[in-house]
Amino acid sequence: MRVWLKALLLIASVQAIVSLPAAAEVMLDGKLTQGSLVRGQAPAGAKVFFNGQPVKVAKSGQxxxxxxxxxxxxxxxxIIASDGSRQQxxxxxxxxxxxIQRITGVAQKYVTPPAEVTERIQNDQRKVAAVRTTLSDKMAIFADPLLPAQGRISGVYGSQRIFNGEPRNPHYGLDIAAPVGAPVLAPWDGEVLLAEDLYYSGLTLIIDHGMGVTSTLMHLHRLDVTVGQLIRQGEKVAEVGATGRVTGPHLDWRINWLQERLDxxxxxxxP
Ligand SMILES: [Zn+2]
Incomplete structure (x- = not known):
């Protein structure tokens, strides 16, 4: 269900439509909760700031x-409208x-990596952070996403991970269990920003959907696309695998808005 909401209200989730007195109309589409990506519509030509920082705005105001x-x-x-009027x-x-998710049977080199891979891991992190600074004019993110693989949800966003008894970073993706070789589809239209083998996430794709939003598809068995390639929503881009830090084959799908990891x-x- 999608409901548009006027943004002046202090509402934790999108469950209501409320009218506002005359002011530049701003609408938000999304749940106002931790880990949420929220899509907005301001008047065309408006400037938008989030916590004082300028936000990229499309010509349409999205x-x-x-x-x-x-x-x-x-x-x-x-929101600063084109006539200069300001709304807070x-x-x-x-x-x-x-x-809390307890995972056992992880190869110890992925729980406590040996010193000789430290540089590789740092290098991976630098590359990923760099491509996630991409701020393109693509508008794909304003469409509904398509689930990139079919299968049981085996891991959710935010869970605290304990690998072989040792607490590690929280999980930031949605895990979908599927056999090696199952198709991985593009969740939205986009452009491939990264397509390579990384230490923790194995064979990995990062796709730009516009406005700073990227998908990351991890632990892949094979890649069907290359960096710079334009892809359509629903197009097969890879196959599910079990590469990197995993205990079995699955797709891990992540969404970022720039460096923010979202659910x-x-x-x-x-449903
Ligand atoms: Zn995962």
């Missing part, structure tokens, strides 16, 4: 914001509870 897993709950959206919209997001599941249509 924009994207998002907050991370553990982000503060109070945020400020500022305080946004209150809701706090989420995250699961793909919040964008999928409710």
């Amino acid at each position: 924009f994207v914001i998002g907050i991370g897993r553990d982000a503060a709950l109070q945020h400020q959206l500022t 919209l305080p946004l209150t997001f809701s706090r989420r509870e995250y699961d 793909p599941q919040l964008l999928l249509s409710e």
Whole structure:
């Protein structure tokens, strides 16, 4: 279900439509909760600031914001219309509870990597962070996503990971269990920014969907696309695999808004 909401209200999720007195109309589409990507519509020609930082706005007035897993709950959206009038919209997001996931049987080189791969891991992280600075004019992100693989959901966003008894970083993706070789489809139209083998995430694709939003598809068996390639939503881009830090074959799908790690599941249509 998709409902457009006027943004002046302090509402934790998109469940209502409310009228506002005359002011530049701003609408937000998405749940106001931690880990959420929120798509917005401001008047054409408006400037948008999120917590005082300028946000990329399309000619149409569409924009994207998002907050991370553990982000503060109070945020400020500022809209400056083309006539110079300014609107301050305080946004209150809701706090989420995250699961603890205990995973055993992970190869120890992925729990505590040997010193000789430290440089490789840092290099991987630099490359990933660099491509996630991409801020293109593509508008694919304003469409509904397509689930990139079929299978049981075997891991969710935000869960605290304990590998072989040792606490590690939280999980930031949506895991879909599927056999090696199962097709991986592009969740939206996009352009391939990265297509290579990384230490933790194995064979990895990062795809730009526009406005700073990227998908990362991890642990792949093979890649069907190369860097710079333009792809269509639903196109087969790879095959499910079990490469990198995994205990079995699955697709790990991540969504970023620039460096913010967001929850793909919040964008999928409710049943
Ligand atoms: Zn995962």
